Amino acid sequence: MFMRSLKIGIVCPYSWDTPGGVGNHIRDLAEFLISAGHDVSVLAPVNDEYQLPSYVVNAGKPISIPYNGAVARILFGPVAFARVRQWISSGDFDLLHLHEPAIPSIALLACWAADGPMVGTFHAAAKHQKIIFAIGPILEPAIEKLSARIAVSEAARLTLTNHLDTDAVVIPNGIYASHYAHGIAQTKWQGNTIGFIGRFEEPRKGLSLLIAALPAIAAFAPDVKVFVAGPGDPSEILKEIDPQFRHHFEFLGKITEEEKKDFMSSVALYVAPNTGGESFGIILAEALAGGACVVASDIPAFADLLGQGRYGALFPSENSTELAKVIIELLQDCDKRLKLAVAGKLRAQKFDWKVVAEQIYSVYEMSIVGSEKVKLASDTRSWNRFLSKEDKQ
Amino acid sequence: MRYWVLSVFLLLISLWYLSFMASRLDRLHHRVETSWANLDALLQKRAAVALEIAHSDIADPASSMLLTSAAYQARDAQIQNRSQAESGLSGALGLLLEDARHLETAADNALLTELSALTDKIRVAIAMHTEAVSRTQMVRKKAIVRTFRLAGSAPLPVTYEFEADVL
Numbered sequence: 001m002f003m004r005s006l007k008i009g010i011v012c013p014y015s016w017d018t019p020g021g022v023g024n025h026i027r028d029l030a031e032f033l034i035s036a037g038h039d040v041s042v043l044a045p046v047n048d049e050y051q052l053p054s055y056v057v058n059a060g061k062p063i064s065i066p067y068n069g070a071v072a073r074i075l076f077g078p079v080a081f082a083r084v085r086q087w088i089s090s091g092d093f094d095l096l097h098l099h100e101p102a103i104p105s106i107a108l109l110a111c112w113a114a115d116g117p118m119v120g121t122f123h124a125a126a127k128h129q130k131i132i133f134a135i136g137p138i139l140e141p142a143i144e145k146l147s148a149r150i151a152v153s154e155a156a157r158l159t160l161t162n163h164l165d166t167d168a169v170v171i172p173n174g175i176y177a178s179h180y181a182h183g184i185a186q187t188k189w190q191g192n193t194i195g196f197i198g199r200f201e202e203p204r205k206g207l208s209l210l211i212a213a214l215p216a217i218a219a220f221a222p223d224v225k226v227f228v229a230g231p232g233d234p235s236e237i238l239k240e241i242d243p244q245f246r247h248h249f250e251f252l253g254k255i256t257e258e259e260k261k262d263f264m265s266s267v268a269l270y271v272a273p274n275t276g277g278e279s280f281g282i283i284l285a286e287a288l289a290g291g292a293c294v295v296a297s298d299i300p301a302f303a304d305l306l307g308q309g310r311y312g313a314l315f316p317s318e319n320s321t322e323l324a325k326v327i328i329e330l331l332q333d334c335d336k337r338l339k340l341a342v343a344g345k346l347r348a349q350k351f352d353w354k355v356v357a358e359q360i361y362s363v364y365e366m367s368i369v370g371s372e373k374v375k376l377a378s379d380t381r382s383w384n385r386f387l388s389k390e391d392k393q
Numbered sequence: 394m395r396y397w398v399l400s401v402f403l404l405l406i407s408l409w410y411l412s413f414m415a416s417r418l419d420r421l422h423h424r425v426e427t428s429w430a431n432l433d434a435l436l437q438k439r440a441a442v443a444l445e446i447a448h449s450d451i452a453d454p455a456s457s458m459l460l461t462s463a464a465y466q467a468r469d470a471q472i473q474n475r476s477q478a479e480s481g482l483s484g485a486l487g488l489l490l491e492d493a494r495h496l497e498t499a500a501d502n503a504l505l506t507e508l509s510a511l512t513d514k515i516r517v518a519i520a521m522h523t524e525a526v527s528r529t530q531m532v533r534k535k536a537i538v539r540t541f542r543l544a545g546s547a548p549l550p551v552t553y554e555f556e557a558d559v560l
Contacts, residue, residue, distance in 0.1 A: 115420075141417050144528055147424060148521050167524050169517050266469050366521060369434075370427040 003039050006364065009093040009374065011084075012044035013105030015062040015073035016052070021282060022099055022123050024027030025152075025173050030050060032174070032357045043087050043106060045075035051106070059083050059106050074105040084109045085376055093374040095364055099147070100124065102164060110140045116374035117358075117367040120169060125155035125279035125301060129364040139164065147367040155300040156279045160236060172305075173280045174356035177348050178259075183358035192224045192331055194245065195267035195292065196262070197283055198274075201232040206273030206297065211237075211254065212320035215246050215381055219327045224248055229263065261359045264290025266339065269330055272296040275318050279307050289348035293341040295326055311347040312340055414535075415543045421529040425550045428522040435515050436479055440464045442508050443486055449504060452489055460485045526550045 004176035011025045023044075030040045040055050052058065058351055060080050062073040084106050088096070095117045098107040102122065120143070149168035151157035157168050169387065189195070192216075196217030199209040210226065217224050226249050228234070234251040239251060255263060266269065270292040278301045285305065287294050295303040306312040313330060315322040330337050332335075349355065401510040444450060447460040463478075470478035488510070529550050538544060 141413075144417065145420060147427070148517075151522070166528070167520060169520050255493070362519060366428075366431050366514070367520055369431045372422075
């Protein structure tokens with residue numbers, strides 16, 4: 001599948017040492033490309049140089065700014081720009097892959113500074129990105145330089161067409177599906193159990209909806225257990241729960257990758273009641289790959305990932321009564337649950353890195369057709385060419 | 394004196410802007426050309442695979458004839474009739490694939506997988522090309538580009554009408 005070894009430069013806009021969807025995606029992609037024999041260099045802001053993988057190049061310390069309902073650790077400014085230019089000119093890349101080039105970050109700086117084959121991946125999906133809307137005319141000439149645009153989901157693509165008036169190819173985020181396919185069912189998590197993974201303290205993850213739905217569920221299934229995994233302090237959340245129902249909840253804290261795959265293979269239902277701010281939903285893909293039956297809110301990214309309900313059950317977002325109804329129905333109907341889980345597991349193969357990386361690579365291939373290597377844009381400008389000719393004489 | 398400095402400054406700025414727009418347009422034209430070259434190569438490859446399928450056991454004599462003529466038409470089409478011819482080939486392939494699903498043999502299976510991989514790539518190539526074309530058309534509509542004839546003698550790229558759903 002991989003015909004020619006390429007020198008690929010990937011730019012990560014967010015801090016490398018802060019875990020997040022985009023960072024994980026870039027790490028997996030870089031490692032997959034390296035294992036396929038390509039030469040990959042990732043430029044990223046880094047807080048702590050300790051334990052940096054060999055393929056990551058430090059672009060400087062990130063600063064924290066509020067963005068899209070969360071805190072983004074990104075980097076820009078003249079010093080960063082100089083480093084980006086230096087990285088491009090010394091890298092001798094066949095192609096640059098820029099992530100999230102529409103936000104002010106080193107990815108945008110790289111897009112500005114470079115000339116040649118470039119691919120951009122857009123991760124964010126947001127209804128109102130006023131900042132982007134306002135600086136659109138400035139962004140346009142930069143974004144235009146990308147030879148191909150990738151959106152990670154239909155929702156991200158819509159955001160792009162609405163705000164920047166440009167189209168993109170949809171290529172989903174990748175997971176290692178085979179890794180999740182071999183989870184071992186643990187009896188402690190089996191039975192009438194509901195799983196939830198995520199930073200439960202963030203309201204947009206929607207744990208409070210599940211809490212609100214629980215009394216109705218417990219009335220039908222008195223032995224129902226909810227396992228909540230993820231980093232955070234459960235004491236605040238526990239206060240929110242009626243003491244009568246507290247014993248239904250168990251907080252597991254942060255779980256390892258190994259535990260996660262067993263978790264997904266064990267629980268009767270995996271519930272994702274997120275209220276928004278998701279552009280893909282990688283955790284749902286992982287849950288499907290692990291063979292869990294998924295119940296999710298019908299926000300665009302999730303509805304899209306679950307095939308409008310063919311690969312997992314959907315409920316109207318922010319509606320706990322409907323959530324309870326869907327959960328009760330599935331807990332009672334074992335056949336339906338199994339059917340959804342089987343369909344979901346098949347669906348998850350579409351997100352396997354083998355499939356996803358091949359799609360990304362074919363976009364790479366198409367972008368480099370008929371183009372030279374990546375250069376600094378300033379080197380190719382006519383007056384600079386003119387000047388350097390003068391120098392040589 | 395001050396007006397003089399100001400006007401020189403403004404002149405420099407507008408010269409810079411003109412050169413910026415010209416290089417932006419040049420880059421877009423380059424993108425249109427490379428994406429078209431790309432799409433063209435993939436379509437040629439598809440026609441070749443279609444011919445191979447026509448000569449294999451997958452196709453019965455009637456659909457083999459249909460496919461062969463569609464493939465040759467797509468290959469020889471002039472640029473104006475190209476999209477129509479390619480859509481014709483897509484249609485012929487679609488008809489055949491509908492049937493072939495029931496009687497796949499191992500050897501022919503390789504051809505069909507190649508075709509479906511090609512189809513996926515063509516879909517991406519079309520998206521890349523139409524995007525480049527519509528961008529270029531948009532920039533060329535700008536008043537500054539038209540007044541100063543920044544596009545030079547480059548022809549206005551035409552949108553390639555592709556019925557993506559037949560692919």
